[in-house]
Amino acid sequence: MSTLEPGEKIKPNIDIDSAEKLVDKLFNFKVIKIIEIDSYDDRNYLIEIESDFHDHGKKFVLKITNSLDSSFPRLIEAVNEITNYVKSSTSLKVPYPIPDCNGQLVSRISLNSSLPEEQFAIRLLNFVPGxxxxxxxxxxxxxxxxxxxxxxxxxxxxxxxxxxxxxxxxxxxxxxxxxxxxxxxxxxxxxxxxxxxxxxxxxxxxxxxxxxxxxxxxxxxxxxxxxxxxxxxxxxxxxxxxxxxxxxxxxxxxxxxxxxxxxxxxxxxxxxxxxxxxxxxxxxxxxxxxxxxxxxxxxxxxxxxxxxxxxxxxxxxxxxxxxxxxxxxxxxxxxxxxxx
Missing domain, CATH: 3.90.1200.10 (Aminoglycoside phosphotransferase (APH), C-terminal lobe)
Known part of the structure; x- marks a missing residue:
């Protein structure tokens, strides 16, 4: 996997309205509140949905991973594996992935029609309160x-x-x-x-x-x-x-x-x-x-x-x-x- 080079643009280019539409499209959730939260190279959004989703509650984090990490085969799936491992083997609360409408824990989409080959990994993670x-x-x-x-x-x-x-x-x-x-x-x-x-x-x-x-x-x-x-x-x-x-x-x-x-x-x-x-x-x-x-x-x-x-x-x-x-x-x- 290559490391970041000076001048390389990897942060997802997406606005908050488009992020909300992604939640509706991929997870069929009605969002009642969405705010962008701090990140270096990714886009993270704290969202609140209309009603509880099973035992996961109403709050989630939509994570759109930068293009460099998104492009590395199976990397995001590996990150999911380690969080699920920590969740099952320790008492720590961690942000584990929520399946989308198709049962997938990771979706990859293009955010730029002129660069369809540039894919970004999309995940919805449970919110860790505290x-x-x-x-x-x-x-x-x-x-x-x-x-x-x-x-x-x-x-x-x-x-x-x-x-x-x-x-x-x-x-x-x-x-x-x-x-x-x-x-x-x-x-x-x-x-x-x-x-x-x-x-x-x-x-x-x-x-x-x-x-x-x-x-x-x-x-x-x-x-x-x-x-x-x-x-x-x-x-x-x-x-x-x-x-x-x-x-x-x-x-x-x-x-x-x-x-x-x-x-x-x-x-x-x-x-x-x-x-x-x-x-x-x-x-x-x-x-x-x-x-x-x-x-x-x-x-x-x-x-x-x-x-x-x-x-x-x-x-x-x-x-x-x-x-x-x-x-x-x-x-x-x-x-x-x-x-x-």
């Missing part, structure tokens, strides 16, 4: 729980195999960090570009050049504060109940998921010193899974590599999608982190 993690101030307990939850997921996914995800590599894979050079033009700050170049070089030497030496498994690939769902237990306590967006799942060194999570809690921690925040996550993770010395050694540079990705690809994507402030959310914090 509070997204970035809407609360992180406590030590929340961070510890998140680490435990990730480790529990990681432990289960070691038993999951999928030939498509085993071969997959995207520009957001940590193993693609050495390809960031060609996107660095989007980073305006000279100091940031220099820092990122140093991280790329160090990560290549310490990790990419030795990647076959580390334990691997299928990982979530994007465990961040916007993909973790919480439920309020009482006035002062939250519980981790769900994990969404498995669209970046792939096979990689298992420790990468922990590095990605540590990166984002560092960027988003407000009550707790950002430098200390990953420690609580790691403690929760380590309670379930023993981290080997070899993995400990590459964890810090892997966290920095994700910071480099977030800043670089966020800046690039914003250039391509002016006005989408969501794209810059992590990139801005990464830039501030390096500035500080």
């Amino acid at each position: 509070t997204i993690m970035n809407q609360v101030d992180y406590t030590e307990n929340i961070l510890f729980q998140v680490g435990e939850t990730l480790a529990t997921l990681t432990k289960e996914l070691k038993n999951f195999t999928n030939s498509v995800l085993e071969k997959r590599k995207t520009i957001w894979s940590l193993s693609s960090v050495d390809k960031l050079d060609k996107f660095l033009f989007a980073v305006d700050n000279d100091d940031h570009r220099s820092l990122i170049s140093g991280v790329i070089k160090k990560f290549k030497q310490q990790v990419i050049d030795k990647i076959d030496e580390f334990p691997v498994s299928i990982i979530h690939g994007d465990v961040n504060e916007q993909n973790i769902v919480l439920d309020k237990v009482d006035t002062n306590r939250w519980s981790v109940i769900g994990l969404i967006d498995f669209a970046d799942s792939h096979q990689a060194p298992t420790i990468f998921d922990l590095a990605i999570l540590c990166c984002y809690v560092t960027l988003d921690s407000k009550l707790i010193d950002p430098i200390k925040a990953p420690g609580y996550v790691i403690s929760g993770y380590h309670r379930v899974i023993q981290i080997s010395d070899q993995e400990w050694n590459i964890l810090p540079i892997s966290i920095m590599a994700r910071l480099a990705q977030s800043l670089t690809l966020g800046a690039y994507s914003y250039r391509e999608n002016q006005g989408n402030e969501y794209i810059l959310s992590s990139a801005r914090r990464a830039g501030q982190f390096w500035k500080d």
Whole structure:
């Protein structure tokens, strides 16, 4: 599977009215409310239908996957497989696919009559209720729980195999960090570009050049504060109940998921010193899974590599999608982190 190249347009070009018509056509649902929700390269819509659909409720997410991922054979089906596996093997609430009128979990359609060969994968996913993690101030307990939850997921996914995800590599894979050079033009700050170049070089030497030496498994690939769902237990306590967006799942060194999570809690921690925040996550993770010395050694540079990705690809994507402030959310914090 090829990775994103500079200048490549992959985001689906569709308006909200056309998205609503797709729901009617494919699922025969009467939509009473539809809003577009944040996404990098896909189009996601939160919809509410007139009446409950079996035991799935009234709220769903319509996901129209970007052309690059949509074009890769069986990739979207593989993403469905991993979410269904997690649903059946853990207590986590996840966004599983809903069959369309023909019983299909994935439909592929063209959105441009002049490019009929360009197909986009369409899915309807159940809505996972709760509070997204970035809407609360992180406590030590929340961070510890998140680490435990990730480790529990990681432990289960070691038993999951999928030939498509085993071969997959995207520009957001940590193993693609050495390809960031060609996107660095989007980073305006000279100091940031220099820092990122140093991280790329160090990560290549310490990790990419030795990647076959580390334990691997299928990982979530994007465990961040916007993909973790919480439920309020009482006035002062939250519980981790769900994990969404498995669209970046792939096979990689298992420790990468922990590095990605540590990166984002560092960027988003407000009550707790950002430098200390990953420690609580790691403690929760380590309670379930023993981290080997070899993995400990590459964890810090892997966290920095994700910071480099977030800043670089966020800046690039914003250039391509002016006005989408969501794209810059992590990139801005990464830039501030390096500035500080």
